Amino acid sequence: MQSMSSSLNALWNHLSDSPLLYLTLTLIAYQIGLFLYQKSGKKPLVNPVLIAIVLLVAVLLITGTPYDRYFQGAHFLHFLLGPATVALAIPLYRQFEKVRKSALAIAISLLTGSAVSAVSSVLIAWALGGSEQSFLSLAPKSVTTPVSMGITEALGGVPSLTAVLVIITGILGASLGPTVLNIVRVKSWAARGLAIGTAAHGLGTARKLQVNEEAGAFSGLAMGLNALATAILLPIVWYWIF
Amino acid sequence: MLFYLTIILLCQLFGEALVTFFALPVPGPVIGMALMFVGLLIKGSVPDGLSVVGESLLSHMSLLFIxxxxxxxxxxxxxxxxxxxxxxxxxxxxxxxxxxxxxxxxxxxxxxxxxxxxx
Known part of the structure; x- marks a missing residue:
């Protein structure tokens, strides 16, 4: 028995040093999430990403694995966000005619939406007694992870907290966004995509692309433009107020 | 397919390089997206291979946020x-x-x- 458990230990140590284990665990967790999502009849609140994150956190806590070791192992998936962002140019190109026709409407809606997101998140957190650290991490939450982390860092917030808030925002937007748009009766694919991409960056865009290419293209465009607008405007506005 | 994957990575690489060089406040991949978009405008159509690679990257983009x-x-x-x-x-x-x-x-x-x- 002794040697059995020590050889299991050696096996675990060997596997937990390589990316293979963490990549596999992440894929399994995501597929469990997808399975439950399908099983639920695609209920928006049964979000595959959320389920995967909860499962992985549980596994890491139970096995006493530090987050850094997991992240190094699963880093390849995180890296692929870069090439996936570049590939968003494809749906955007296919829908370019429609985008060009409504360029001014896009610019106005996007800048307004972006300001609403940043200002309301800070005001609400402030009114409910949040700390300055949390406002700074909340303000860029609608912007895709690498940019928002950079903005938070420049303003003096907590980048790793921002990354998490950005992802929760993405899950919220992707899962509840369509319902909100139905309630306020926004029907065109262009407007629906733009709204989700402005508020919920890549996670919202990923969901839109699965539903409709036009919505996906507007969403991807909104995600890119909002990253640009927030990165330039938020620090200026912040220093101007404080 | 490998060719188009290389093109995508090149766009990202140029994007990162431009961002670093000009100290832009935007992430490299967003500039990479813009470069790819300009490339597609010049080319005038989306090559089949690129479509396949793009689709495989985008179809499970949510996985990449985990x-x-x-x-x-x-x-x-x-x-x-x-x-x-x-x-x-x-x-x-x-x-x-x-x-x-x-x-x-x-x-x-x-x-x-x-x-x-x-x-």
Whole structure:
């Protein structure tokens, strides 16, 4: 028995040093999430990403694995966000005619939406007694992870907290966004995509692309433009107020 | 296919290089997206191989956010301490942003052709 458990230990140590284990665990967790999502009849609140994150956190806590070791192992998936962002140019190109026709409407809606997101998140957190650290991490939450982390860092917030808030925002937007748009009766694919991409960056865009290419293209465009607008405007506005 | 994967990585690489060189406030991949877009405009169509590679990257894009999301375990304490302000702020501001952006966009484009939706 002794040697059995020590050889299991050696096996675990060997596997937990390589990316293979963490990549596999992440894929399994995501597929469990997808399975439950399908099983639920695609209920928006049964979000595959959320389920995967909860499962992985549980596994890491139970096995006493530090987050850094997991992240190094699963880093390849995180890296692929870069090439996936570049590939968003494809749906955007296919829908370019429609985008060009409504360029001014896009610019106005996007800048307004972006300001609403940043200002309301800070005001609400402030009114409910949040700390300055949390406002700074909340303000860029609608912007895709690498940019928002950079903005938070420049303003003096907590980048790793921002990354998490950005992802929760993405899950919220992707899962509840369509319902909100139905309630306020926004029907065109262009407007629906733009709204989700402005508020919920890549996670919202990923969901839109699965539903409709036009919505996906507007969403991807909104995600890119909002990253640009927030990165330039938020620090200026912040220093101007404080 | 490998050729188009290389093209995508090259766009990202040039994007990163431009960002670093000019100290731009935008992430490299967003500039890479712009470069790819300009390339497609010049080319005038999306090559089949590129379409295949792009589709495989985009069809499960949500999976790629998981490793960063698991980072919640590192910030659990701060989130727990300020659970009410953080969670109320996240939910309301996100849904408000979606409603405002969607309404404004659909109002501004109300005279243009509008397709139906099913979701």
């Amino acid at each position: 490793p960063a999301g698991v980072g919640i375990m590192v910030n659990a304490e701060l989130i727990q301490r300020e659970f009410v302000p953080i969670s109320v702020s996240l939910v309301i501001s996100t849904l408000l942003c979606i409603a405002v952006t969607g309404l404004l966009m659909s109002w501004l484009t109300r005279n243009k052709s509008i397709g139906g939706y099913k979701e």
